[in-house]
Amino acid sequence: DTAVSQTPKYLVTQMGNDKSIKCEQNLGHDTMYWYKQDSKKFLKIMFSYNNKELIINETVPNRFSPKSPDKAHLNLHINSLELGDSAVYFCASSPTSGSLGEQFFGPGTRLTVL
Amino acid sequence: GENVEQHPSTLSVQEGDSAVIKCTYSDSASNYFPWYKQELGKGPQLIIDIRSNVGEKKDQRIAVTLNKTAKHFSLHITETQPEDSAVYFCAASSGGGADGLTFGKGTHLIIQP
Numbered sequence: 302d303t304a305v306s307q308t309p310k311y312l313v314t315q316m317g318n319d320k321s322i323k324c325e326q327n328l329g330h331d332t333m334y335w336y337k338q339d340s341k342k343f344l345k346i347m348f349s350y351n352n353k354e355l356i357i358n359e360t361v362p363n364r365f366s367p368k369s370p371d372k373a374h375l376n377l378h379i380n381s382l383e384l385g386d387s388a389v390y391f392c393a394s395s396p397t398s399g400s401l402g403e404q405f406f407g408p409g410t411r412l413t414v415l
Numbered sequence: 416g417e418n419v420e421q422h423p424s425t426l427s428v429q430e431g432d433s434a435v436i437k438c439t440y441s442d443s444a445s446n447y448f449p450w451y452k453q454e455l456g457k458g459p460q461l462i463i464d465i466r467s468n469v470g471e472k473k474d475q476r477i478a479v480t481l482n483k484t485a486k487h488f489s490l491h492i493t494e495t496q497p498e499d500s501a502v503y504f505c506a507a508s509s510g511g512g513a514d515g516l517t518f519g520k521g522t523h524l525i526i527q528p
Contacts, residue, residue: 346515357515391458406458
């Protein structure tokens with residue numbers, strides 16, 4: 302059974318378009334995250350959501366907006382896509398309240414902006 | 416904020432030999448240090464972690480050491496096998512469930528047959 306899943310796995314789109322990436326976790330975790338991995342493999346936190354509240358926003362452009370319809374889902378919406386948005390985006394989740402901080406990652410979504 | 420440095424960026428070892436990857440961190444408040452393995456086309460997978468109240472932790476061929484005073488932590492892989500070839504990332508956080516991880520830039524480990 303997949304613990305953290307993302308769709309789609311690949312996303313190719315034109316500059317200026319709006320797109321969404323979906324994430325679901327079946328671990329019962331309270332906190333979910335989005336990370337961006339650039340072409341040099343550098344992983345950087347974008348957002349985290351705890352009990353449906355945004356608690357980290359690491360200077361990400363406001364074209365990016367996380368949306369959490371419920372505790373098991375954290376979707377990433379991107380407006381007016383730019384060439385520099387091309388990257389692999391990873392969703393992750395972790396338990397809270399007594400957590401060791403362990404984060405479990407999804408398989409990633411490779412976004413290519415043309 | 417936290418800054419994590421990781422070395423080397425590439426490490427090539429003979430099968431059966433040991434591999435060591437080193438990281439340093441800057442924020443003395445960090446108390447949770449995981450290591451992730453990322454294979455081509457896949458997401459990072461947690462392989463071992465350590466908290467700041469422990470100096471060393473071992474799981475079969477993998478061990479992690481932490482020197483909190485010097486703000487250093489290292490990953491040791493013994494008896495390396497071809498399936499150990501991957502990119503390895505160290506990370507640090509204050510350990511609270513709501514905190515994101517600050518990652519090092521990764522080490523590409525190559526196991527030579």
